[in-house]
Amino acid sequence: MANSKGPTTEINYVYRGTFIHSTQQTPLQILEDEVLGVDTDGKIAFIGKAAELDSLSQTFGFSPSEVIQLAQHEFFMPGLVDTHIHAPQYSYAGTALDMPLLEWLNKYTFPVESRFKDLEFAQQVYSQVVKRTLRNGTTTACYFATIHTDASLLLAQIANDFGQRALVGKVCMDRNNSVKHYKETNQESQDETCRFIAELLNKKYPLVRPVVTPRFALSCTGALMGQLGAIAKNNNLHIQSHISENVEEVKLVKELFPESKSYTDVYHKHNLLTDKTVMAHGCYLSDEELALFRETGASLSHCPNSNISLCSGMLNVRNVLKHNVKLGLGTDVAGGYSASMLDAVRRTLDTSKVLTIQDPEYDTLTFEEVFRLATLGGSQALSLDDRTGNFEVGKDFDALRVNVAAADGPIDLIKIEEPKIILEKFLNLGDDRNIVEVFVAGRKVVPFTKQ
Numbered sequence: 001m002a003n004s005k006g007p008t009t010e011i012n013y014v015y016r017g018t019f020i021h022s023t024q025q026t027p028l029q030i031l032e033d034e035v036l037g038v039d040t041d042g043k044i045a046f047i048g049k050a051a052e053l054d055s056l057s058q059t060f061g062f063s064p065s066e067v068i069q070l071a072q073h074e075f076f077m078p079g080l081v082d083t084h085i086h087a088p089q090y091s092y093a094g095t096a097l098d099m100p101l102l103e104w105l106n107k108y109t110f111p112v113e114s115r116f117k118d119l120e121f122a123q124q125v126y127s128q129v130v131k132r133t134l135r136n137g138t139t140t141a142c143y144f145a146t147i148h149t150d151a152s153l154l155l156a157q158i159a160n161d162f163g164q165r166a167l168v169g170k171v172c173m174d175r176n177n178s179v180k181h182y183k184e185t186n187q188e189s190q191d192e193t194c195r196f197i198a199e200l201l202n203k204k205y206p207l208v209r210p211v212v213t214p215r216f217a218l219s220c221t222g223a224l225m226g227q228l229g230a231i232a233k234n235n236n237l238h239i240q241s242h243i244s245e246n247v248e249e250v251k252l253v254k255e256l257f258p259e260s261k262s263y264t265d266v267y268h269k270h271n272l273l274t275d276k277t278v279m280a281h282g283c284y285l286s287d288e289e290l291a292l293f294r295e296t297g298a299s300l301s302h303c304p305n306s307n308i309s310l311c312s313g314m315l316n317v318r319n320v321l322k323h324n325v326k327l328g329l330g331t332d333v334a335g336g337y338s339a340s341m342l343d344a345v346r347r348t349l350d351t352s353k354v355l356t357i358q359d360p361e362y363d364t365l366t367f368e369e370v371f372r373l374a375t376l377g378g379s380q381a382l383s384l385d386d387r388t389g390n391f392e393v394g395k396d397f398d399a400l401r402v403n404v405a406a407a408d409g410p411i412d413l414i415k416i417e418e419p420k421i422i423l424e425k426f427l428n429l430g431d432d433r434n435i436v437e438v439f440v441a442g443r444k445v446v447p448f449t450k451q
């Protein structure tokens, strides 16, 4: 019997072909010659064997002749989830990778981010980053914006207009000694965060939500972090920040917060670790800190391109998984130079292999595991796995239609290959030319209808 949520919903469209996704039990489940129906709410109504097409069509009231057949070398996979990306930094992506984190922030990041008071500039950059990430298959993005409330609201509006699922954070920072005009007072940061949350929730965008965003412990006073923890709790909101990215940063946090046992404890003390918290990096977390992540339900975003590009460190993903800490992947544009989650997949594999070169006993990640981290893992890290992340009946249809043999694409297929090989080729060699359609909550958002 096909898996279905019952015939109460009206079917919008049905696809037939290969569907590849992950589940809690297995990193790679390949469903060949199956049919998947999406209802008018954008949710997966059923998925079953093509042999059951007739009975499914009767149960769900659609005509078998309307079923859309995928071509050979095509498959559907869940949309990619970018758990950590700085939208304003997209303006200098691919440059400025010549210094470590703290110098990099002062020299490049803060001066650029301070320009986003200008809404015209923000409009231009934010439209480009939303379009670029969608085209590359990012159906869900967890964005940092800047300290500017109106520009942050604009980013949320643009994500909504293009149909991307997004968490958008107005950045909070009441400490910044290097670029003095790019910071807020404690009161401004609280007031503007509350205004941002209220105005964004008031828009009632179906797929875009605010996320409380202290930049990181070095940019925020303890007082501000505590207030932001309370704001997140009172509004039941997501929280995002950075943790343990670079050795120098970890040392300074220790000096600045001597009363805390660890970097993780700094956030924990200020009520910033919840089961809706995602922290980027975590390269230098101790086992004790990982246990605290596990206990609080907070998650990590692994951003390997950024970690390598800024010579920050290498996350031991295997150890994070061993501690049962929720983990997703992030591009961390523009510390990471690529906005594509396919790049995040490749750098995750590279980093894992470097760890194996250093220690042959290290259990290298498989591409199947990394595929899961980029999809289901990301949705879990953002606590959105009840809505998205794989092809479970009742979840929103967030999906990429991939054609590995796209005419002007980067992949040459020498012979007909099995789906697992095709997926591996796409993950390692593919790009946006292979992503022929992108769906978010059942709506086709790529190719674009809006310019």
Ligand SMILES: [Zn+2]
Pocket: 084, 086, 242, 280, 332, 335
């Ligand atoms: Zn970051």
